[in-house]
Ligand code: VGL
């Protein structure tokens with residue numbers, strides 16, 4: 001049954017009641033942006049910093065991308081985009097094997113991912129310093145503000161849906177910064193996988209995001225209904 005809070009178009013409706021007993025209902029429209037985090041070859045099986053089952057999120061993210069495209073919600077693709085001597089590389093005393101080197105095959109988006117349109121890509125950690133959040137050292141916040149004017153939006157972008165690789169690094173830090181900036185943030189649990197340097201890292205990351213105000217959601221929570 002369609003409740004009295006239903007709104008025209010696509011509803012984001014929790015199939016299970018949330019903590020306060022209410023169901024979630026959020027319309028995906030031009031005020032809601034999707035952030036597809038680092039779906040790059042190096043984070044997928046066979047890559048330099050492979051996340052277990054990293055490629056499994058590709059078809060799921062493609063569904064979110066199609067949903068946002070058909071609902072008028074902006075889509076942003078982020079990428080880890082390091083110089084060959086990046087400070088996070090073991091060769092430079094950092095914690096990671098060299099990965100996502102600018103222009104390399106490993107830095108390319110997974111070939112099954114619905115590819116970005118021109119202007120939808122945000123690159124980070126493209127100089128010496130490490131950054132896990134896509135709000136750090138990038139123009140992402142500025143771009144989200146600019147979308148408001150380009151789309152003629154009253155109120156601008158209010159909510160961000162964030163999913164991808166990896167839950168315990170770039171997804172988490174991007175979500176936490178987005179919350180600090182005042183966005184409503186939805187963490188896409190079915191579209192994210194963790195590095196899990198320690199096996200419990202994924203769980204801890206989700207716990208932290210949720211405790212700071214993000215909502216954990218999946219495609220199964222999506223329903224399409226009309227008023
Ligand atoms: C990432 C480790 C190193 C990520 C990037 O995208 O989560 N993780 N660089």
Ligand code: ZN
Pocket residue numbers: 080082088099100125
């Ligand atoms: Zn990196």
